[in-house]
Amino acid sequence: MLGEVSVRLDGRVLSVANTGAPLDESGVQALAALRASNKSAGTVGRYGVGFTAVLSVSDEVELRSTSGSVVFSSRRTRSALAQFDGADPGADVPALRLAWPTANLPVAGATSEVVLTLRDNVDATALLGHMVREAPDLLLELPSLASITVGGREFRRHEHALASGLTDIAIGGDHWWQFVSGRARWLVRVVDSVVRPSADDVLRAPTRSDEELSIPALLIADVAMQPDRRRVMPGASLAEVAVGYADFVAALPPKQRLAMVPLPGFARSEVDSALREHLLAELREKPWLPTVGGKDRAPNRAAVVPGLSDDLAELLADIVDGLVVPELSGPRWAHALATVDTHRIGLARIAELLSGVVREPAWWARLYAALEPLAVDALAAEELASIPVPLSDGRTVTGPRTVLLGHDIGDVLGVDWTRLVHPEAAHPLLSRLGAKTATAVDLLSDPALRAEIEDLDHDDPAAAADLSTVVLALAARGDPGALPSWLGELLLPDVDGELRGADELLLPGAPLTAVLVDDAPFTSVDSAFAERVGETALRAVGVGWGFTVLRAELPTGPDHDLDDEDRWWDTLDDDPETIDAVRDLDLVDEERWSAALTMLATDPSTRPLLADRGGYTAWWLRHNAELDGQILGLLREPDDDTFTGLLDAVHHPESAVFAAALAAPAVDSPELAQLLLDRLADAHRQPSPAAIMRTHTLLGAAAAARVLDLDELHLPDHVRAVTGAVIDPADALVLDKPWLSAAVPHDHLVVGSLDTGEALADLLDVSMASAALRSVVISTGRPLSWGEDPTAVLAHATLGRPLPQGEVVVHPRLTVSLTGAFDTEMTVPWWVDEEGTTHVSASWAAATWGVADVR
Incomplete structure (x- = not known):
């Protein structure tokens, strides 16, 4: 039967009653002689040390029991000693050495009762408050006690066995989980089913000692203590006390177990240091750490992936042996896991373990998604540099840096000329790890594909079909204008079942057929094949519908x-x-x-x-x-x-x-120049003078720029004058000086640009006017400088032209004599003689001064 303790304060008298075993003679002798209890194990008061504490508050102690009562009194002991040996009545005496019987019995319902008369210097109220605070600890430390009542306030312990092997202990509104091992009881406070590890405590054996501890659990241990029960006996085995601690931790909910690992720190005592070492040794080697799959492992045989998610845990469960559950893999528990020697698995190790693993592409995509939150920096990316990547052709390669991610190419499979990631495995993480992105055009422009196409055997339709299936699937998704023309070498089946290059085939009903010569080297692609793969893809690789565009880079x-x-x-x-x-x-x-x-x-x-x-x-x-x-x-x-x-x-x-x-x-080819020369000589053609002049200007410019090789041109028998007249070249003159236009009959004048007159004359094999004529001014005029005549100055200012320098000769009537191609005298409006002097007629100058400076 469990004991019950009741504490009452009546004025200056404090009584503590309990229902434990009654006092007997040997008990009184033990208290008086040895100050130790003679009670058996499991009995309240077995150690007896607590009784001496009464002397801290009282000199008059009465121990009442249903089997008899005694009184311990300093006053009576001092008086008795004085009578016996004449001792000083005021001297200190051992109050618990002499016991006097008394007839007083314990209160009703109690087996024993200790009644203390408090000394005057004792604060009774504070003492009672202290006992209130200590009551829960006593109920934890002394399992034979069921309740403690202090001043009318009851503390009662309720125990409930849990399926895990723990015992839930409730005292008031507080709960503890208790685990009993060989020589120890381990307790941890629980709030809302979550453990609250101790920050600091003392060894309890079973009540508080002076051995300070820093372990997470309350320890109530059966360990050898010194007689005052404050310190552990030197040489006492703490290893035996630690046995079973791992079982205690294993009985806790999996998510809370790491909270009970003693973390490194300064030990609070020698006992604390030794005990921590033994606890950690047990925790490292015993199975209690939850791992993926539901099995507990010894921490030194488990592995933790920092930041492990549920998805990543599922994927790595059969790849990483003894993988710590995600709930215990966060940074909060990293220190505890390291303390118990749990192996830390980094990204590089994960990549290494994945080498040789065979999984479906979708599995790899899930893995990349689960790893993405862990790849937070360049170092993490480097650690994942060797992670396997499945390709579209069924291979698996090492490292994202060597692969290509398809962009807008759909679910095309079988690309074997480059390392294209399988579409079901594609994930943005691969790009962050170095994978490049490739469009359909990029893939179809790869020189490796060209080599594969060139190596196709016309007698191997199966290989041709495999390659064309992939190429056409990509071509349907690419920009036809950006695809290389050599894709036209891809072998496809024609209407006769033979393999031919795509650029040798036409789509059924292609309009190009209607404009080609009858013996054009084209045939139609197999109609069933064309219907299956689609017109868009076939046209993209060069199968004709209309005209095909060839594109070549560099x-x-x-x-x-x-x-x-x-x-x-x-x-x-x-x-x-x-x-x-x-x-x-x-x-x-x-x-x-x-x-x-x-x-x-x-x-x-x-x-x-x-x-x-x-x-x-x-x-x-x-x-x-x-x-x-x-x-x-x-x-x-x-x-x-x-x-x-x-x-x-x-x-x-x-x-x-x-x-x-x-x-x-412009005249940009010999063919055009020849045609123009011929058309100019054709009397049936009626070009305007402006068109004639433009044509001669452009012919002269082409000749001057050496666009034309004159030796390759065939000169016609006639040339065209500015009037449109078709004349013999021998009668024609090319105008090369502007004043000669007034002297040469227009039906004989070939006019182009004055700047290229010489080149035009060479082209037409016609004389220049300035070379064919000699001139002498035979009229007399009045010389003056340009600046002396106000009319000339005003005219040039009005026209915005600079006033010429030098001399001009003004004639009432300007007459010149011509010899050479023409022998005649004639009146002209203006002229430049062979010395370079400008001559003008007075009437013409008055009206058109602005032209006179043209030379």
Whole structure:
């Protein structure tokens, strides 16, 4: 039966009653002689040390029991000693050595009662308050006590066994979990089912000693103590006390166990230091640490991944042996885990353990997602540098830095010419770890793919089908205009089941068929195959519908199998950065160019190329394509009047689109120069004087710039005068000095630019007017400087022209004598003689001074 203790204060008398075992004679002898209890184990008051504490508050102690009562009194003991040996009545005496019997019995219901008469210097109220505070500890320390009542306030212990092996002890509103091992009881306070480890305490054996402890649990131990029970007996075995502590920790809820690990710190006593060592040794080697999968492990045989999440734990459960549960893997528990020697697993070790692991691509994506929160800096990224990555072709490689992440390529599989991450495994973490991003165009532009296409065997349809499936799936997602032209070498099945390059095939019903020559080297792709893979993908790799565009980056020469490519290349000043050219223009039937030009002008992939005058496409059309029997480059755009009357206007609804393939408003080729010379000599052509002059100006400029090789041109039998007259070259003169226009009959005058008159004369093999005529001014005039005549000054100021320097001769009537090509005398408005002096007629000068300075 458990004992009950009751404490009452009546004035200056304090009584403590209990229901324990009654007092017997040997008990009184023990208290008087040894100050130690003779009670058996498990009995309240067994150690007896607590009784001597009464002397701290009282000199008169009465011990009442149902079996008999005694009184211990300092006063009576001192009096008795004085009578016996004459001792000083005021001397200190051992109050508990002599006991006097008394007839007083304990209060009703109690077996024993201690009654103390408090000394005058004792604060009774404070004493009672102290006992109130100590009551719960006594109930924990003395399991034979069921309750303690102090001044009417009851403290009662309630015990409840838990399934884990713990005992829940409740005292008032406070709870403790207790675990009993061989020589110790371990207790920890609990609030809302969560343990609250002790910060500091003392060894209890069973009541408080002076041995300070810093372990997380309250320890009530059966350990050898010195007689005053304040210190542990030297040599006492603390290792035996520590046995079972790991079992206590294992009985706690898994998430709370690490809270009971003694953390490193300064020991509070020698006992504390030794006990901590024994506890940690037990904790390191005994299984109590919760690991993934529900099994407890010894910490030194477990591993912790800092920051482990539930998802990562699930994925690593069968890869990392003894993985500590996520709830105990956060930074809060890192110190405790390190204290018990739990192995820390870093990202580099995880990557190492994953080597050789075979999983589905989606599993890897989940793993990357679970690892992403841990890859917080460059060091973490470096540690994951060797993590495996599954590829789209079924391989698994080491390290994200060597792989490509597909961008907008869908779920394309089987890319074996590069390290493309399997679409189901793709995750942003790989990019952070060094993976590059590749579009469909990037993948299809890889030289490794080109090599694979070139190595395809025409007799291996299975290999061709495997590769074409992947390439076409990517091509359907890429920009056709950005794909390399060599994809046209991809082998695809034609209507006869034979393998042919994609650029040798046409889609069923392709409009290109209608404009090609009948013997064009094209056939149709297999219709069932075309329907299965789609028109978009087939056109992207070069299967024809309309015209196909070839694109080459950084070309180094005319090696792209384009018609007349050598000639076009010779027109370039430098190697181009790219070539964009329409293929197979040479296969267009010459009678079908009108329809072909419409196709080129309306197709978005070819339309831009028609506007590039220096590009291959416009160049080839200018030199080879025909409309109405004429080469395009010798036809003019209807809105361009540069060569009106000499070149025919093109008649085509899309002419504005392919204007760069028509004649330019300049003479830029020998072919155009030859045609213009011929048309100028053709009397049936009726160009205007302005058109004639523009044409001669442009011919002269081309000759002066050496665009033309005069030896390659065939000069016609006639030339065209500015009036439109077709004349013999021997009768023609090229105007090279402006004043000669008044002297030479206009039907004999060939007019272009005065600046290039000499070049034009060489081109036409016609004399220059200044070389064919000699002149002498035969009239007399009045010389004066330009600045002396107010009319001249005013005229030049009005025209905004600078006033010429030097001398001008003003004639009432200016007459010159000409010899050479023409022998005559004639009146002219102005003239510059062979010495360079300007002569003007008075009437002309008065009206047009501003022209007189032209030389």
